[in-house]
Amino acid sequence: MKKIKEWFKAKQVQYILFVMAGLFLGWLFFSPSSTTPQVNDEHHSHDSIAEHTHSHDLQQDENGVWTCSMHPQIKQDKPGKCPICGMDLIPLRKSGNSHENVDPSAIQLSEEAIALANVQTSRVSKENPVKEVRLYGKIAPDERSLQSQTAHVGGRIESLAVDFTGETVRAGQTLATLYSPELFTAQQELLEAIKMQQPALIKAAREKLQLWKMTDAQITAIEQSGTTSPTVEIKSNTSGIVMSKRVSQGDYVSQGAVLFDVANLSKVWAMFDAYETDLPFLSKGDPVSFTMQAFPGKVFKGRIAFIDPIVNPTSRTSRVRVEVANPGMELKPEMYATAIVDAPLKGYKDQIVVPQTAVLWTGKRSIVYVKQPDMSTPTFQMREVELGPSLGNAYVILKGLSDGEEIVTNGVFSIDASAQLEGKTSMMNNDGNTAHPTQSEHAMFGVKGACDMCKQRIEEAAKSVKGVTSASWDKEAQMVHLQFNPEQTSADAIAKTIAKAGHDNDKYKADDSIYNKLPACCKYRQ
Template identity: 70%
Template sequence: MKKIKEIMRKKQITYTLFALGGIFIGWLLFSRPTSSTHLPEQTMTHDHEGHSHDLEQDESGVWTCSMHPQIRMDKPGKCPICAMDLIPLKKNSGENTSVDPSAIQLSDEAAALADVQTTRISREKPVKKVRLYGKITPDERSLQSQTAYVGGRIEKLFIEFTGEEVHSGQTLATIYSPELFTAQQELLQAISMNQPQLIQAAREKLRLWNMTNAQIDAVQQSGKASPTVEIKANTSGIVTAKRVNRGDYVSQGSVLFDIANLSRVWAMFDAFEVDLPFLSKGDVVEFTLPAFPGKKFSGKISFIDPIINATTRTARVRVDVTNNRQELKPEMYATAEVDAPLKGYKDMIVVPQTAILWTGKRSIVYVRQPNTSTPTFMLREVELGPALGGAYVVIKGLSDGEEVVTNGVFSIDASAQLEGKTSMMNSSDDNAHPMTGHEGHHMSGMNMNTENKIADTASKHAMFSVNGSCDMCKERIEKAAISVVGVQSAHWDKEKKMVHLQFNPNKTSEDAISKAIAKAGHDTDKYKADDSVYNQLPGCCKYRDKE
């Protein structure tokens, strides 16, 4: 026993025994039977015809980049393009084996969180609602200028202020005129000489100076010449301008008053050039005024200006309105809506505006797939026709009875981008060859075409303040932003005075978009619109405080 203890004290022997014991225990635990005859019957399905059913490769082992979905890696790491951390690719549930591989599937919980809503579309008779803004103006055909037919001094003035109502034949002023006095003496002298021809010539001369036959007869009967003459109103209406005061000297033809008959007025509206094809002479227009809430006025379009304003890109549309009660006053603001049936687009598919995503030349919608256990959506490119206010005519791409997503479209598209499928930011060609892990580690070998495609799919969101006051401002601001190359979408919030942009930073910048909006007449937080452009805006669009 003493010898055995001495041997065990030696460290080399102790270590050797422990190693042998570990090897034996590992052999017992991890050894596999060499013969299949000892396996239970249920394990026999592991190998069948050269492939495995129980050990299929899990898609969760694929890693991608949230900003560049074309990246595919077999392990976590950094994106070779932007160096962001890769995220695991979402694994499909596998419940719907017949679903198109490019379709987007959302769980019921995800669809509820994204507030996804769909609308069943149908064929209908499209009617475009054209919204117009303008103001009331006097009928130019009723404007009269009251002039002095003889030169002289204003002796009396019976109209004291602008806005006073006058009637035809009413005395407006009395003029002291030496020339008229001389002409009356010539008439009296011709009468005393009993020369009919001279009498007729003298009377005609006085009539040319706007003396009435009654006034001439009064001079002839009294035998006295008067150095003053009364100026009579030649129309009824409202004095819109008073140009003289008592004691002023006027020459023949000088304008004393401007008079407008307001029994008929014009409603002058500004129509954008894109809306002009849907407006025609004779169309009935209903409009409202802030001064009379809830009350509607109507008239017919009598004239459309053939020339477009180069600054506002609008044309003037004139509506004749009867104003017997004198309710409509010049310079009142008016808002009109015209329901214009679209000729040539009868029985066409109409889709809500909220369902459409614009990506430059492409317009896409998401269509819900029928007969699927989970919400499944398919991207569809469509060709759009005229805008109908809150909807668009679809010329090609949709069928009657399909369900399109009208709310939560961006959430579905974001899911498509993360899964590397066709989306608003990349076409099917861009997704044909997703980048593998081996290719990702050799980005230096990427060709120029691939780099251009990645640059084209870049997108950036920005927002800044833009001043405006009405829906016409909203259209002008958004059109100015969209006109900049590289801007993918623009939305101006009228309440918060903020514009939200989605643009390609490789093609434009926030500064360039801000300049374009200011050039259209709207101040931004970086640039102020030129005064000459601002002053050309319609009255309802004026947002600057009056000094």
């Protein structure tokens, strides 16, 4: 130990130790290997943060904002189902080029959003609109051919030559044999007048028998034979089908009693019910094509011969009559028929016509979305239009659109929902201020119905309630979809109004007296 201390005290050893310590400190503070890793680590950390931030931005841009087309207040950052109605959410992330001059109120959608919302467009053009009016009815006998076979003198039915409904008879055929004491007395008066050689009495007796519808041949036979008969044959005065038989053998009948109703079915009537909203488009002489459930694929044709000038106060329809020849007797009374009338709107020539799906109607305003031309990103501008007559699946546009413009015909509600989310002018927000938007609520419930007439009746009944902005009844699902202002009405009140129109629903049942007055094609109860 002593030797070691002496060795450290040596000046040469101390010099060596100082030099080594200096070299170590220089290497520690000034070596590139010690400073470079710190710089590289900092650079690597910066790149990682930037890469992570960029990845997050890409993920957010890809997901965007997802909303419900029926409830635009719902907003999520990923796809899914609407928590209110269960519909699929749609993306509404806006994209576009910053150098393009875009109207502040316009809506831009990415190609992905347009594809998912199934947005479709078409160009509008002027045309001569034709309204397709669909009518429902049934076959009826021609009232002008109906004949009542009556007893011209009182007596008892001895025998019936025609004893069931539906039998075919011809003019002059014997229908029944009648026993009549009055007729027997009149025949005796004729014979007595002949014996007395009194021309005036003979003429009076003959006229009396003729008034009781005895034929000249029958009267001549009585005069020649000199015998009388208490029975007389009742002859048919027309050819046709026996529609009803009102007597049986042995019945006593009075003078003028109806025995049979006979109709000639070589020409029949097709009687249809037309709603009052369709009456302005129907005219006497319009061609009509109709089909029958009994003859699938076969089309019958005729022309409107008469339109009832009085509207039924219960069904709000008028009867429309079409006369149809029926030589083969294949058209039978009470058969159901469905007719289509292509009625040209003579007062609306050279007008723009758009599909019904292109129009959003709020009750006060009607709007469409017009695609802006020459834009790299699909851009749509809302525009108010003035509607003309409804053509069934289309509307006549009186003001608001020009020939050649491209409008949205499918997916309009999705674009309007995007406008509401962006706080821009939309169907429910006229001034573009979403701080206090118009309240709107969606509801749906089951409603019973059977045909297109039911659809029109149900939707008109729902829209008649103050506060209802839209109503659509699905025949297949037997459901009605409603959009209404909850401050003005409720789903319960709307259901009650629909029941009063004659349609059972999940909330109320229609009164039997109202249901029984519905047209036959609208009967949905089993």
